[in-house]
Amino acid sequence: MFPREKAFPVRTMFHVNKKLKRTLITLFIIAAGVFLCNLLYLMLDYAFNGFIREWFAREFMYMEWISAEEAAEGYYYIHIRWSRIKEVAFKVFLVMIPVLALFMRLVSVIYASWREKQVIRTAGHMINDFMRHDREASEVFPAEYAEISLQMAEIKAAIQRQEQLQKEEAGRKNDLITYLAHDLRTPLTSVIGYLSLLDEARDMPQAQKTKYIHITLDKAHRLEKLINEFFEITRYNLQQILLEKEMVDLHFMLIQLTDEFYPILSTHGNTISLEMQQKAMDGTITEPGDSMTVYADGEKLARVFNNILKNAVAYSYPDTEIKVRCIAGEEMVSITFSNRGKTIPAQKLDAVFEKFFRLDEARSTDNGGAGLGLAIAKDIVTLHGGRITAESVDEVTAFTVELPVWTQ
Numbered sequence: 001m002f003p004r005e006k007a008f009p010v011r012t013m014f015h016v017n018k019k020l021k022r023t024l025i026t027l028f029i030i031a032a033g034v035f036l037c038n039l040l041y042l043m044l045d046y047a048f049n050g051f052i053r054e055w056f057a058r059e060f061m062y063m064e065w066i067s068a069e070e071a072a073e074g075y076y077y078i079h080i081r082w083s084r085i086k087e088v089a090f091k092v093f094l095v096m097i098p099v100l101a102l103f104m105r106l107v108s109v110i111y112a113s114w115r116e117k118q119v120i121r122t123a124g125h126m127i128n129d130f131m132r133h134d135r136e137a138s139e140v141f142p143a144e145y146a147e148i149s150l151q152m153a154e155i156k157a158a159i160q161r162q163e164q165l166q167k168e169e170a171g172r173k174n175d176l177i178t179y180l181a182h183d184l185r186t187p188l189t190s191v192i193g194y195l196s197l198l199d200e201a202r203d204m205p206q207a208q209k210t211k212y213i214h215i216t217l218d219k220a221h222r223l224e225k226l227i228n229e230f231f232e233i234t235r236y237n238l239q240q241i242l243l244e245k246e247m248v249d250l251h252f253m254l255i256q257l258t259d260e261f262y263p264i265l266s267t268h269g270n271t272i273s274l275e276m277q278q279k280a281m282d283g284t285i286t287e288p289g290d291s292m293t294v295y296a297d298g299e300k301l302a303r304v305f306n307n308i309l310k311n312a313v314a315y316s317y318p319d320t321e322i323k324v325r326c327i328a329g330e331e332m333v334s335i336t337f338s339n340r341g342k343t344i345p346a347q348k349l350d351a352v353f354e355k356f357f358r359l360d361e362a363r364s365t366d367n368g369g370a371g372l373g374l375a376i377a378k379d380i381v382t383l384h385g386g387r388i389t390a391e392s393v394d395e396v397t398a399f400t401v402e403l404p405v406w407t408q
Helices: 010-047 051-060 082-132 143-200 206-238 250-260 262-268 298-314 373-383
Strands: 061-066 075-080 246-249 271-279 293-296 321-328 332-340 387-393 396-404
Touching: 010 082, 051 061, 051 082, 082 143, 143 206, 246 250, 246 298, 250 262, 250 271, 250 298, 250 321, 250 332, 262 298, 293 298, 293 396, 298 321, 298 332, 298 373, 298 396, 373 387, 373 396
Parallel strands: 271 321
Antiparallel strands: 061 075, 246 293, 321 332, 332 396, 387 396
8 A cells, every 4th residue: 555645734734825925915015016106107297298207307417518529510418417316315215214114004004903803803713613612722723823722721621610510509409499399298298287186186185285286386397497498599599798897896796606506506415615816926826805806797797607607516416515716817817616527528528618519418317408508608708808618637627717807
C-alpha cells in the first residue's frame, strides 16, 4: 500500500490565507490611491483646459533666446527651474506627510473596525457552535483564538457544574416534597381516626378518652411541623434577604438564645455552655467585658444561631453538652457551636450548606427539617461579609461563624 499523504493542517491554511488576504488588501489600497491621484490630475487638467500645464510652464520653466552667429535668426532654449521645483516639492512634501499619515490612519481605523467586526462575528459563530454542541474547545477554536478557547472552556464547565447542582437540588426538593406529602397522610389519618372514636363513643372511660386526646394532640403537632416545612420550602424560593444593620450585643444575644433553647435541650437531655473570650493583638486570650458588639442585622443573625443550634440538638447524642464559644478579635469575631454526635462523612460535610440537603436519607426520623436551615444561615453570613464552615472529627461536629466586627 502506498503511504498516506499527510493532510495540510487546517489551522496553518487558515493562518496563511489570513496573511495573504492582508497583503492583497494593502496592495489594492496602494494601487487604488495611485489610480485615483492620476484620475484626479487628468480630470482637473481637462476641466481647466490645460491650466495645470500652463501653471507648470509659468512657474518652473523659462525660455532663453539664443542668437546664431551664422544665421540671421536664432532660437529659443527652454530651461527648467530646478531650484523652484525643489522648493515647491519640499513644501508639498511637508504638507503631504500629515495628509498621508491622516489618510493611512483613516484607512487603518476603517480596516481595524471592519476586521474587529469580522473577528467578533467569527468568534460568535464559534462560541455558539461550542456551547450548543458537545465538542472539545480545540476542535472549534483555531490557535489564534487560544485565549477565548480557554475562557469558554472554563465558562462551559462552570455552567455545566451549576446545571448539575441545580438538577441535584431540584431532585432533592422533589423527593422532599414527595416524602412530606406521603408523611402528611399518617398523622392526618390518626387525628381523624381518634377524633372519630371520641365522637362515636360518648360513654368512653375518662382515662381512655384522655389517652386518645393526648395521642391526637401529638399527631396534630406532627402535622403542624410537616406543614411548616412546606411553608419553609415555598418561602425560601420567594424570599429576598435584606439586611438592616445596627450595633448588636453578641454576648446578650447568645445568653438569650441559650435560655430560649432550655425546653428543647431538656427534652433531649442536653445541656449548653457559653464561653465568651477576647483576643488581643498579641494573640493572648482574655475574658471580655460585659458586652461584645458587632455591626449586623440582629434578627437575621439570631436566625443563623437558631438554625445552627437546632441542627446541633437534632444530631447530638442524648445527655451530652453543646458548647458555644465566642472569640472576638480586633477585626473579626468567631462563634463556634460544637456537639457530640455521629461523625459526618467528609462527602456529606461539603454538602450540608446546600439547599434541601438532609443528613438523614429516610424520612422516618424527626431529625432536621426541610434541609434549608444551614443554607439560609450561609446566605445570611455571606451577606454580612463573613463565612461559615463545618468540621466533624471523632464524633465532634463544630460549626464556626466568622463575622467582621464592622462592615458598611
